[in-house]
Amino acid sequence: MPPRVTPLSTSQSIRSAPGRVPVSQPSSALPPAARIPAQSRFAQFRKQNADRTPDAKNDALDRAAAGSAKALDRRILAMHVEGRINVSNKGLERIPQVVFDPKSTLDDLAAANEPNLPQWWDFQDVTRLVAADNRIAELDDKIGALGALTVLDLRNNAIPSLPASISTLPLTHLTLSNNNLTAFPDFACLPTLHTLALSRNRVRALPPELARCTALMRLEVAENELVDLGGLGACSSVEVIVASANHLTTLPPALFLLLHLTELDVSSNRLATLGFLSTATASADPTPLSLPRLRRLDVRKNQMLRFADASVVAEGAAVGNARMAPVSWALPALEELLAGYNRLEDVDALVGAAPKLATLELSTNRLSSVPSSVLPLALLHRLDLSNNAITTLPPQLGLLPLDTLVIEGNPVRNLPQGAGKSTRILLQGLRDRIKGGPAGGLAGADVGAQGAGAGDILGGGKAGSVLVPTQADAAARVVNLSKRGLSDGDLANMRDALSVPALAFEPVSCDASDNKLARVPDLVYDWAHLTVLSLAGNKLERWDAIVGDATGPAPLTYLRELDLSRNALAMFPDVPGGSSWRPLFPALDTLILSYNRIGRIPETVNQMFPKLTVLLAESNRIVEMGRPDVSLANLEVLDVRNNEIAKVPEELGLCRKIRAVKMEGNPFRVPRQAVMQQGTDAILKWLRDRLPTPVS
Template identity: 30%
Template sequence: MSRLQRVAGRDPRAGFRAEGRDCTTSVPQGLLKAARRSGQLNLSGRNLSEVPQCVWRINVDIPEEANQNLSFSSAERWWEQTDLTKLIISNNKLQSLTDDLRLLPALTVLDIHDNQLTSLPSALRELENLQKLNVSHNKLKMLPEEITNLKNLKGLYLQHNELTYIPEGFEQLSNLEDLDLSSNRLSTVPVSFSSLSSLIRLNLSSNQLKSLPAEISKMKRLKHLDCNSNLLETIPPELAGMESLELLYLRRNKLRFLPEFPSCRLLKELHVGENQIEMLGAEHLKHLNSILVLDLRDNKLKSVPDEITLLQSLERLDLSNNDISSLPCSLGNLHLKFLALEGNPLRTIRREIINKGTQEVLKYLRSKIKDDGPSQDSVTETAMTLPSESRVNMHAIVTLKILDYSDKQAPFIPDEVFDAVKNNIITSVNFSKNQLCEIPKRIIELKEMVSDVNLSFNKLSFISLELCMLQKLTFLDLRNNFLSSLPEEMKLLIRLQTINLSFNRFKMLPEVLYHISTLETILISNNQVGSLDALKMKMMENLSTLDLQNNDLLQIPPELGNCVNLRTLLLDGNPFRVPRATILMKGTAAILEYLRDRIPT
């Protein structure tokens, strides 16, 4: 049966009504012709206040070109061409959709985000093949009950509307895998949600929820649950029995206690920042065997238990802005890549050490484990805090294995600094906060042992080959210099994991970084970076943190969404228009998903 005959039963005028002439100004004929061949039509950002009739009737009417051509080639046999399966009419000025929507029964994707819709037509129920429906960023106050007829729907995106409740029968969407209800006005979640047995991702953030139904734990496939920015005071204990849960977001609520998670063996990220949690105990930590990210910032914690060492997989720990006065030395035994401590009244670790970054803090805590008694502690504190008569801090060299000549505002590093090393093992070099215009050549003497180098807050405009010879280097801090490029020889740093290039003069991501396969963290904020190669970045399989804040990026390549290993991607402060700020606020996973959806097929 031809396409024309199939739809004839729906409209008695089918095949006898030519397309309206008014379509030519809003929808080019060439676009419609291409849509008949591909089954896809994109009318995004065309300032449309209504959908032209020729779009609704694209499967029904004889196309304009048929009236001008009596001999059809194979490419022009419009009656044999495909039905419309994907319609994108986002970023327009639509206030309503007509029931003519039923004339597109083959649709699998309907994207109408960023319009001014206040309702959806009842004809929606006839789109039985629909798999993805995006009505985000509109003005919907309610959903039609007919939406529950979309049995094949897998993705439903309703974020940033004005919904106050969910219609009865919503649980009939048994194939739904991704549901976004964030930024609405919901005060309750229906118990019937537990019947959404295929759901993998549920976003309820930025609503007015005061509680979650215990039945939500029956979602056996749910991996991602986002309840950020609500009014939750407690979490039902049943939530801890969700065996498939991997990502749980509970930021910006009113939680006083951290829930226990005895069954959440797969939980990789737990975000409970900006709550009112006062205590962190062993019972809260002992089951988090797979946790990679633990966000506890902006709470009321007074201490961290020794049992924190149970979290052997932990990579990122955020404890900033709490009331913590001391840290257990055992924390130093974790393999953290990121530790945030700002805003705590810490008395046992000096600010200078905290400012040096995660690895320095962990190294300091490990050194304290080795101390045998209080007398050793007092020697440590005195040697580190009292002004030394010597220009070289010998205690730092002998005890902490740090060659420290920082904050001297010196134009060069004196030879006596390197002479003081003698036969001691040095793992860290700190020459920050000086006036260095070049890296001291004698740094090459440490190439067999040094792993951390801090050259921040100097006047470096180039990197010397001597630095590139430090083959055991894992951490390199070059922020606040005058650098605009990096030498190709830096690819010799075959163990480098973290590089900080913030506050320099880079106009592009240095090419050599793409060739350092061990890199896990690149910090290059506050430069002038205008482009990056997403395809090369995808090859950087170990890269988990990329900070590009406050640069000159006019666009973000959609292919960056394929960099699925990224756990932290920071893009704020760039002049690009998409992704929009609302996407950036939702975090790395949402940004990557947004970009992947926009990769040309």
Template identity: 30%
Template sequence: MSRLRRGAMTGDPRAGFRDHRDKEPPVPQGLIRAARKSGQLNLSGRGLSEVPASVWRINVDTPEEAHSNVQFDASDRWWEQTDLVKLFLSSNKLQSLPDDLRLLPALVLLDIHDNLLSELPAAIGELVHLQKLNISHNKLRSLPQEVSQLQNLKSLLVQHNQLEEIPEALGQMTDLEELDLSNNCLKNISGGLGSLTHLTRLNVSNNKLKALPAEIGSLKRLRQLDCTSNLLEEVPTSMAGMDSLEQLYLRQNKLTFLPELPDCRILKELHVGNNQINTLGPQHLSHLSCLNILELRDNKLKSLPDEIALLKGLERLDLTNNDLSSLPNSLANLPNLKSLQLEGNPLRGIRRDLLSKGTQELLKYLRGRIQVPEAKSEQGEAPGVTAMTMPSDSLVNTHAIATLKTLEYSDKQAPVIPDAVFNAVGGSPITSVNFSKNQLIEVPLRIVELKDSLCDFNLGFNKITTISLNLCMLLKLTHLDLRNNLLVSLPDKLEAMTRLQSIILSFNRFKTFPDVLYRIPTLETILISSNQIGSIDPLQLIKLTKLSTLDLKNNDLLQIPPALGNCESLRSLNLEGNPFRNPRAAILAKGTNAILEYLRSRIPT
């Protein structure tokens, strides 16, 4: 009988097997051997209440097979093993970790989420090479001071625990880029947080915070800040200096006014729904020209200032459930506004049937109420159209081309875009083009003439069946609207659009989710409702780390893969109108967070 076999029978602590009387499921010896070669060991979902000692000592003890009288080929040379660098222990029943954790000093990633841990050993601080630590979904009430010794840590995920405070020493982890403290019991955060100057993502949502430290303004690299569901009555004025901020979530707090953010000039999303905001003034809006989404639903706003028209990049404005009795006509001057939500307001002077016709009809109505003084000739008379009028003058708004950098030729029902429209551009740098509501069957070839400046392209409500490669040459495009066409696929070369942030593909004829979208990591919004899509690949969607809005309603999805719940960047997920049975309507009605939580709970362990 070999030494390996005897080890299995006697419960040798260096062997990868447990005593046969032990109720713990064994860790297959093959996994241990493979881990020595790859440097990775995945023991997730094995029902472990403790980790076998052989795992902690994998790089310390001589492998059992070294004592066996066997021949080794090139692939089984245990003496050429690599140190363990990645260890996955998630979805088990671990209540504690031993000090033997220090025997794995080469670890770069340690994932222990979804266990029963109530504390971490001080030895955690000896894993000095650790870059990612996931201890979310446990029962931790505190973090040991030693965690501050993890000077190379870049990602610390502690969400869904029972933390009442975080150690002041956390501010010493200066390489930290991602910190998730959401869904805990925190009542305050120390000013030491301001020392985390490399932080790009901070989530403190679903806690009991009444205030944020003034030092938070020192986080000059922060791109995403989520403070949803706390008790904040105001935010520190120092936040105005966070000039890298792109997404700010302040939903479900007790704010009475919108924060003034004069230096947050690249802010793209501002979510302040479910607060008590009753005033919105010019000082709150004047510096937010890059804002794409402004969510103000469930507040107490009585009016909007005319300066709302300064938000030239605004695409979605949610004013649901406020106290608005009227709307400023200047809303019609928002060139990119695609979604204006007004349900639950006591609006007067605007017919209900007009509100039900959608955003574009409402904007058209407001545009008609704007009084534009007619230009007069030197003789004091309004000029008429003469034989000398240039064709481009009658086709497009040359003033919009020169001042707003916008080329508008929409709602003409034209089968092609006349050359005169492109000729009118001259040498002007155009950033926005609207060719919607025509009869186009293809993308106009001359659009490539605008490739050096074009950022926003609207081709919605046409009859386009295929996307030609000239569209893929618009490398500066950030927003693309292709809704209500006849598309069944997208070209692979669309992935060259490395700046694309949002794409609208609703009301087309897609039967499969376009694979190319999985390969555009800059995407933040994908609207692809009302098609015939039968499945999605959650493992590919997870790679889109910036994706915050995904609309899949009214498709043919027969099932929703549980792994979709791991797409933690999603802030808005719409699945209504599909034929799947689970999640049920009651879960869908609770919103995105509830859907993702439900899906995560269905992931097999």
């Protein structure tokens, strides 16, 4: 028989097995509180707290809030050391006072013996303030005390108006999207602004004072209540306009003054037509309406029957002392056109003027056939024609370099077998229908396996070759001579073939880049309305230019952009002697001279190019800049990176119109890097402060 084991008492079990919790204990062994049933313990808790007043409860909450506020103050003080403050998504109803007066908050925390506080002399001027995603309903007038603030982000709040003190700030980026604004005040139209974001408000009109924003590059006003875009014509630097989901019924002609515009989004409005009209003097020839740098145009979800109607105003109709010219287009850089969900029946006027289109979206319109202007688009990769009334597909469509072709929702008959499986099979089936193979495709255009571009020269570009422009070239008035291996002699022999009568159109853009040219071709002087000229990547060593005299017509009167980068130029063109002369390029806006051998910027630049606003001269051998206040008085953008500039002239600070200066990669020691990193305004101020007579 096994030995009898005597059970231990509860106390003995606990003592013999420290750390072990018994499975059960008699109620007499539990502490008094534990012997009370759970329901009774809750009642006892309520009884014990019944005497606490609401004020006592609020005091507890206040202490917790005070602790949280103190922690936020400490974090903001730490941000003052960097000069960049981010208080986004904190549930704030106002911007904390420590943002505007860190010294007082620092003193208060120091008096309360808070440890590890920053030193006040480590504080930097606040240049960036982000208070997005809060509940701020009023912007404190003390915002004006942040005199160095360049970036202010207040998106996703409840702000109905702005304080007048904001007019004193040197803001370059102002973001007020998704607030309660009903108007954008005139005093907030700052000349320093580069980006203005007002989307998702209730703004009904843009103020005329927006014209003061001469440095504005990006404007976002989507999802407001705008009925027009007036006031933009003077904002000559604008590159991006996002004005979707408003109440626009027409677009102002002033948009064609925005020569730097690269993106325009006016989708989800009430546009019946783009409606651009141009005025000309009675003796002037009508010229196409040109946006030479526009790359993306989004006009989806409007009410357009056509992009532009040449019969809107009959030619010769008097308007004051001017006549209205028929509408035509020149969009030589357009790569993406989104025009779905309209009522378009005819798109050839605009599509034919955009030879570089890569994406064309025309879904859900009223097209009865594939537009003929699509067929010459040698760079087109995506074409969406879904949900129209197209019944047949032209075989030439198969010659395009399409990656995606969408035709669903059309009553197309006799599709190639297997066409629904992939774009590749559909295109191959269309090509198989062309008699004689791909060479028998597009008349007058070489679009085959080599993917030749618009305006190809048949015969390899040798002397005597014949230029056969495509329909897109003629509509856009573009001459493409790029990458043909052309010499000066070749172009001289082709001058007759490239004349206006032979081309049957007046060119407004010419690309002769990446050839073997050693001099500026004379044929460019034959094209009176040329606005864009590229001679980049050639062998130009000097500028053999024909300069107009005081009695004859000024050559290249309309030229606005000239690209001479990647040549061997050693100097700028100089002003000839004597008084009987006129500028060669009276309207030139942009001059690109990067990657040449230029040694200095002469003081005569402003005389040769009186309207020059953009000068790009990166990677040359520039040692000195002369007197920029004389030679570059109208300049807005200056790029002289990677040159040999040993000293930045203080007079550059007198160029009041400059909004962007790039000078990295030069051997100068001042301004120091700390100043350079603060941006153009800081650089110009630093230079002005060092003039013999300080300039305010």
